[in-house]
């Protein structure tokens with residue numbers, strides 16, 4: 001029922017773009033999974049604060065005090081948004097990638113890491129200095145839990161271990177069984193970090209309810225594109241680790257030693273990993289987005305998003321040439337009304353007879369629709385889904401430069417998406433498939449252009 005929640009006001013809804021067919025059209029941003037537009041509310045809050053900008057933790061003046069208060073109050077707001085435990089730390093970073101690299105740098109000695117090969121590279125790659133076990137792509141959610149349980153049961157006992165898992169796939173949009181994976185991790189004495197980059201913008205994420213040890217997400221996917229991210233969770237590993245960045249703000253006391261060296265006493269709070277002047281605007285924007293989403297209400301946001309997913313999946317299901325990508329298989333087709341969500345507003349697909357990059361270029365050039373094509377920083381997953389080797393794909397995804405697709409097209413949407421954008425998308429897919437390529441899309445500087 002679309003009346004559950006209207007689209008939230010976001011920036012960029014009035015942007016017009018030229019069409020290759022002549023004329024212009026309002027831009028349909030359907031690439032929320034890469035970066036979502038700023039919520040109007042976030043923009044307003046940032047604009048209201050900007051004239052009063054001052055240094056954080058570094059000044060006695062009024063505006064510096066104000067900025068310090070906003071920064072620390074934002075930490076509290078994010079902790080509330082994430083349902084953090086009393087002794088959790090909220091560390092502000094640049095992004096999910098930064099957050100997971102921070103945690104990777106804070107692993108205790110000898111820590112073993114378990115990660116599914118299907119993860120986004122930000123979750124897959126930061127653990128390079130640890131002993132990593134890469135888990136095979138599961139075919140169902142139950143298999144994911146069993147695969148993890150088996151791997152953890154086989155590990156050498158007593159050592160520290162960390163599981164890293166995504167909440168919602170940035171390729172298929174599918175939800176992962178986070179609560180069950182967390183229970184499996186804990187039953188085997190391991191900890192778990194949740195990559196919530198794609199989950200937090202769509203569903204409430206509670207550290208406490210999901211019983212995860214850490215959660216990471218990015219502001220720019222949560223309608224707050226001002227360069228900040230979050231790592232929140234257990235304080236112990238973070239407190240005991242070397243500071244992620246060494247510098248002012250992370251150090252409590254620094255003194256020359258008699259032998260000529262320098263002694264440093266580092267903070268044991270989140271400040272330990274936040275050296276340098278922080279991005280207070282980015283942090284304040286994230287807190288503003290957290291409050292705006294909470295006030296709008298996730299029940300309504302989820303209901304509206306499921307309605308839009310239904311439109312997209314119903315529409316694509318009517319086109320036999322289209323194959324929607326799904327790892328778990330149970331939700332490639334439209335969901336019955338009222339069914340529990342199995343995916344967020346992220347749908348990837350390929351079109352028989354079309355090179356994916358050409359198709360995405362056509363959506364942009366002929367319809368003003370912005371989607372993403374490619375491998376989505378999840379090469380092993382896309383390889384599994386497409387049954388090919390994307391590394392061998394050419395510039396536009398096909399080894400022969402022709403029509404076989406070894407990359408995919410991703411449409412993604414969220415709280416600011418109006419019906420018209422997804423309706424236009426479905427109509428465009430149908431027309432392009434029916435009519436074939438009306439323009440000769442070729443590759444130029446890594447872009448496909450008519």
Ligand code: PMP
Pocket residue numbers: 033034095096097098120122123166168169170195197198218220377
């Ligand atoms: N994890 C997932 C699931 C993502 O979708 C992304 C971004 N595509 C990231 C991590 C990395 O986020 P960022 O680029 O903001 O660091």
